[in-house]
Amino acid sequence: MRSIVRLTAVAATLAVALPVFASVSVGQPAPAFSATDTAGKTVSLADFKGKTVVLEWINPGCPFVQKHYNSANMPATQKKALSEGVVWLAVNSTNTGASDYLAPTQLAGWMQSKGAATTATLMDADGRIGRAYGARTTPHMYVIDAQGKLVYAGAIDSKPSTNPADIKTATNYVNQALGETLAGKPVSVATTQSYGCSVKYSD
Amino acid sequence: MRLLRHLLSTLALGLALPAFAAASAVVTTEQVRAELVVHAPQGITPGSEVWVGLAIDHQPHWHTYWKNPGDSGLPTTLQWQLPAGVSAAEIDWPTPQRLPIGPLVNYGYEGKLLLPVRLAVPAGFAADSLPVKLHADWLVCKDVCIPESGEFALDIPARAASMGRGADFDAALAARPAPAAGARASASLADGALALRVDGLPAAWQGKPVAFFPETGGVIDNAAKASASWQGAQWNVRLPLSDQRSESPTIMPAVLTTPGEPRGLRVEVAISGIWPAPGAPAAAPAAAVAPVAPAAGASLSLAAAMLFALLGGVLLNLMPCVFPVLSLKVLGFASHAHDRRAVVASGLAYTAGVVLSFVGLAAALLLLRAGGEQLGWGFQLQSPAVIAVLAALFTLIGLNLAGVFEFGSVLPSELATLRAKHPLIDSLLTGVLAVAVASPCTAPFMGASLGLAATLPAAEALAIFATLGLGMALPYLAASLWPGLARALPRPGVWMARFKVLMAFPMFATVIWLVWVIGQQTGIDGAAALLATLLAIAFIAWALGTPGIGGIARAAFGAVGVLGLAAALAWMLPAFDAAAAPAPHAESGAAWQPWSEQRVAELRAAGKPVFVDFTAAWCVTCQVNKRTTLSKPEVMADFASRGVVLLRADWTRRDAAISAELARLGRNGVPVYVLYGTGSSAPQVLSEILSVSQVRDALARL
Numbered sequence: 001m002r003s004i005v006r007l008t009a010v011a012a013t014l015a016v017a018l019p020v021f022a023s024v025s026v027g028q029p030a031p032a033f034s035a036t037d038t039a040g041k042t043v044s045l046a047d048f049k050g051k052t053v054v055l056e057w058i059n060p061g062c063p064f065v066q067k068h069y070n071s072a073n074m075p076a077t078q079k080k081a082l083s084e085g086v087v088w089l090a091v092n093s094t095n096t097g098a099s100d101y102l103a104p105t106q107l108a109g110w111m112q113s114k115g116a117a118t119t120a121t122l123m124d125a126d127g128r129i130g131r132a133y134g135a136r137t138t139p140h141m142y143v144i145d146a147q148g149k150l151v152y153a154g155a156i157d158s159k160p161s162t163n164p165a166d167i168k169t170a171t172n173y174v175n176q177a178l179g180e181t182l183a184g185k186p187v188s189v190a191t192t193q194s195y196g197c198s199v200k201y202s203d
Numbered sequence: 204m205r206l207l208r209h210l211l212s213t214l215a216l217g218l219a220l221p222a223f224a225a226a227s228a229v230v231t232t233e234q235v236r237a238e239l240v241v242h243a244p245q246g247i248t249p250g251s252e253v254w255v256g257l258a259i260d261h262q263p264h265w266h267t268y269w270k271n272p273g274d275s276g277l278p279t280t281l282q283w284q285l286p287a288g289v290s291a292a293e294i295d296w297p298t299p300q301r302l303p304i305g306p307l308v309n310y311g312y313e314g315k316l317l318l319p320v321r322l323a324v325p326a327g328f329a330a331d332s333l334p335v336k337l338h339a340d341w342l343v344c345k346d347v348c349i350p351e352s353g354e355f356a357l358d359i360p361a362r363a364a365s366m367g368r369g370a371d372f373d374a375a376l377a378a379r380p381a382p383a384a385g386a387r388a389s390a391s392l393a394d395g396a397l398a399l400r401v402d403g404l405p406a407a408w409q410g411k412p413v414a415f416f417p418e419t420g421g422v423i424d425n426a427a428k429a430s431a432s433w434q435g436a437q438w439n440v441r442l443p444l445s446d447q448r449s450e451s452p453t454i455m456p457a458v459l460t461t462p463g464e465p466r467g468l469r470v471e472v473a474i475s476g477i478w479p480a481p482g483a484p485a486a487a488p489a490a491a492v493a494p495v496a497p498a499a500g501a502s503l504s505l506a507a508a509m510l511f512a513l514l515g516g517v518l519l520n521l522m523p524c525v526f527p528v529l530s531l532k533v534l535g536f537a538s539h540a541h542d543r544r545a546v547v548a549s550g551l552a553y554t555a556g557v558v559l560s561f562v563g564l565a566a567a568l569l570l571l572r573a574g575g576e577q578l579g580w581g582f583q584l585q586s587p588a589v590i591a592v593l594a595a596l597f598t599l600i601g602l603n604l605a606g607v608f609e610f611g612s613v614l615p616s617e618l619a620t621l622r623a624k625h626p627l628i629d630s631l632l633t634g635v636l637a638v639a640v641a642s643p644c645t646a647p648f649m650g651a652s653l654g655l656a657a658t659l660p661a662a663e664a665l666a667i668f669a670t671l672g673l674g675m676a677l678p679y680l681a682a683s684l685w686p687g688l689a690r691a692l693p694r695p696g697v698w699m700a701r702f703k704v705l706m707a708f709p710m711f712a713t714v715i716w717l718v719w720v721i722g723q724q725t726g727i728d729g730a731a732a733l734l735a736t737l738l739a740i741a742f743i744a745w746a747l748g749t750p751g752i753g754g755i756a757r758a759a760f761g762a763v764g765v766l767g768l769a770a771a772l773a774w775m776l777p778a779f780d781a782a783a784a785p786a787p788h789a790e791s792g793a794a795w796q797p798w799s800e801q802r803v804a805e806l807r808a809a810g811k812p813v814f815v816d817f818t819a820a821w822c823v824t825c826q827v828n829k830r831t832t833l834s835k836p837e838v839m840a841d842f843a844s845r846g847v848v849l850l851r852a853d854w855t856r857r858d859a860a861i862s863a864e865l866a867r868l869g870r871n872g873v874p875v876y877v878l879y880g881t882g883s884s885a886p887q888v889l890s891e892i893l894s895v896s897q898v899r900d901a902l903a904r905l
Contacts, residue, residue, distance in 0.1 A: 023446045023447070024446065025446045025447060026447065061347055062347075062348060063342075063348055063349065063350045064348075098346060099346050099347060100346075100347055131306065134445075134446050134447055136274040136275055136307055137274070137275040153447040154447065154449060160277055161277065161340075162277075162342070162350035188885070191447050191448065191449045192421075192449050193420055193421035193449045193450070195275070195277065196275055197275055197276075197344065197347070197348040198274060198275035198276070198304050198305070198307045198309065198344075199275075199305075199307070200305070200346065201305035201306050201307070202305065203305050
């Protein structure tokens with residue numbers, strides 16, 4: 001009888017610990033993570049304690065990501081953030097079996113060719129970081145404040161489309177959230193529906 | 204040779220020509236063949252309707268998306284260019300398929316698709332044909348996504364039938380979800396999920412699995428497992444909400460399907476309950492659902508809320524509605540000062556009583572919340588009957604303290620000695636009583652914690668309420684645990700009797716306050732009736748409880764008292780039943796108007812700034828603010844000069860609309876002061892202790 005109880009407890013714990021897609025919500029502490037970047041270095045969220053951090057889910061093969069890079073919108077947003085002391089981490093959660101998977105050097109090369117300015121570009125091929133943050137699309141944007149709390153999750157801007165002409169008339173939610181967080185104000189639009197291609201997790 | 208060259212150039216021209224031709228009805232890409240099609244079996248008659256549509260034939264494994272694409276993707280969009288007077292309706296979407304991709308889910312279509320659109324032809328239409336131009340954008344994906352678009356053009360002849368695609372249109376129209384007919388869907392919010400109930404589904408569906416397709420994106424977690432069950436003819440399902448939900452609809456249309464009925468039904472789900480603020484601002488801690496992943500233990504925001512609750516509980520001791528019972532407790536210490544164990548046990552019992560009462564209240568609040576009723580934190584004092592009972596109780600306690608009667612004579616001897624033998628239970632009950640009266644005195648910085656607790660999952664709301672109770676009991680627990688403090692108390696003596704009588708006065712003061720509240724709720728008649736009832740109860744207590752009266756006299760007086768009580772109740776109860784809202788209490792002139800949601804919307808639409816005072820008669824902080832800050836001439840002058848309309852939302856009696864508005868503002872009790880500016884900026888919620896400078900600064904910022 002006791003062994004059954006014990007088994008049930010173990011099973012329950014395992015069920016809870018398995019990679020469920022239950023993810024963080026805005027207002028909660030941002031989940032810790034550690035990954036290898038495109039240069040081969042290990043980068044952790046804890047390395048940037050006390051700084052505002054932006055996470056950007058990317059996949060160069062996705063037309064929505066291309067919209068924001070070919071138009072230089074994402075690189076401009078990155079440069080602005082970096083100039084204000086914000087840490088910008090790009091994350092690629094495409095699994096190694098996907099048709100648009102890019103090896104670290106290829107990804108780094110693409111980022112450089114588009115003039116991207118990130119603190120680091122992280123490889124998350126097993127999708128652990130993506131699942132912890134509930135990243136559904138590329139791009140999917142997150143802003144973490146200096147106290148380690150998630151203050152924004154959602155789209156890069158307010159017009160879901162692949163048309164670059166929509167960028168100038170859209171509200172850039174990341175610029176807005178960063179401006180408010182750095183000024184110590186609460187983020188006015190904290191959660192939006194992200195748009196893009198689906199993140200290519202392994203099944 | 205020259206003939207060959209001529210042939211080749213003609214061939215080249217022939218191939219090049221279509222490229223220069225006007226946009227046709229067909230666009231073909233590597234992934235789809237898209238065609239603008241029409242169904243007009245009677246041609247075009249003035250004042251009639253014609254069906255047009257975009258037919259998309261997908262290559263195998265490629266798909267396009269539904270109006271709600273799900274976790275990713277974009278719906279197909281159509282932009283029409285039509286002659287004057289002709290209008291196109293929205294796409295009549297066929298029921299989609301669920302397209303899972305790893306841990307994500309999309310809603311869309313594969314294979315052959317036709318998106319039908321109704322065209323309305325004006326009565327004055329007289330042309331020979333109707334030229335239709337369409338610009339369509341669609342996102343087609345397999346494992347990669349390709350955004351595509353096409354320009355289409357078609358001329359629909361007016362006096363000839365266009366029914367070449369009749370079969371496809373019939374199939375597309377039959378693939379649309381059927382209207383709800385008898386089906387009714389409603390949902391309530393419970394613990395991070397939508398608890399959906401659907402009645403009136405066709406009998407053939409019962410017992411079968413049902414699929415749910417929400418038309419509104421950004422609400423539910425599309426990939427999460429939804430636990431569903433049939434209870435007779437009612438289908439129930441628990442739909443987990445998205446962790447990063449961005450919408451809070453009150454009505455959510457959705458499509459339900461079952462195997463064998465792929466077209467399904469379209470229902471409008473009425474959602475009741477309070478949406479937790481999606482991504483609450485940093486000022487107030489947000490709803491904390493502990494993530495399954497790394498970070499374990501209570502989140503920072505819960506800890507902060509509990510700290511505030513603790514401080515708030517300690518502060519509660521200073522509120523006038525708690526002080527009288529406080530005095531009762533001090534009395535208890537005075538009589539036990541030299542029995543340390545008893546004192547400590549007493550302190551612990553009091554703490555237990557307070558904490559259990561708060562937890563009990565929280566549990567009741569949560570149960571009622573689950574039952575769907577909208578309640579606020581002061582709900583006990585919104586019912587005149589409850590106030591009357593409390594007034595009677597405090598009157599009896601006051602009389603007992605004043606020496607008018609002794610409990611020993613009124614209660615059976617076993618109960619009387621039981622009280623003496625079990626001072627612990629006595630302390631416990633004292634704690635419970637203290638809580639009963641403290642509830643509406645929500646101290647300033649507790650407001651946010653309480654608003655938060657009402658929206659939290661059950662366990663965390665209970666934790667916050669328990670901490671509130673702990674804070675309230677803390678001073679007494681401290682006094683009971685530290686011998687130094689207890690020894691500092693004076694020895695028992697004659698002063699105790701005098702002290703006991705003295706403590707009667709705060710009791711009576713509380714009764715006066717309660718009578719005033721009843722007066723606000725039911726008018727002067729109700730207040731006088733309550734006083735009469737209290738007088739009758741006092742007389743009965745004296746008759747039955749005062750020592751030194753003979754048995755016959757006691758019985759006679761007792762009978763008179765009971766008759767008097769019956770008469771008083773006969774007067775009081777109907778006065779309480781007066782369900783009509785109490786006459787508006789004398790305001791400072793006609794400056795304040797009654798609040799309603801429509802009034803606020805009207806005024807804002809007219810570009811007027813609005814100040815709303817959420818108040819209640821039993822709320823002491825509200826009354827203080829009303830008589831100080833909100834009566835100051837310079838504040839009123841500021842309001843007048845800026846043309847601010849003043850609205851008062853009176854929550855003295857239960858009001859569902861006000862409860863809902865308070866919840867929307869993230870609060871659960873009063874007072875709440877809200878300033879709406881002109882334009883669409885968010886309203887400013889001012890603090891509960893309203894200072895003149897705060898109001899004037901907020902007005903200056905308008």
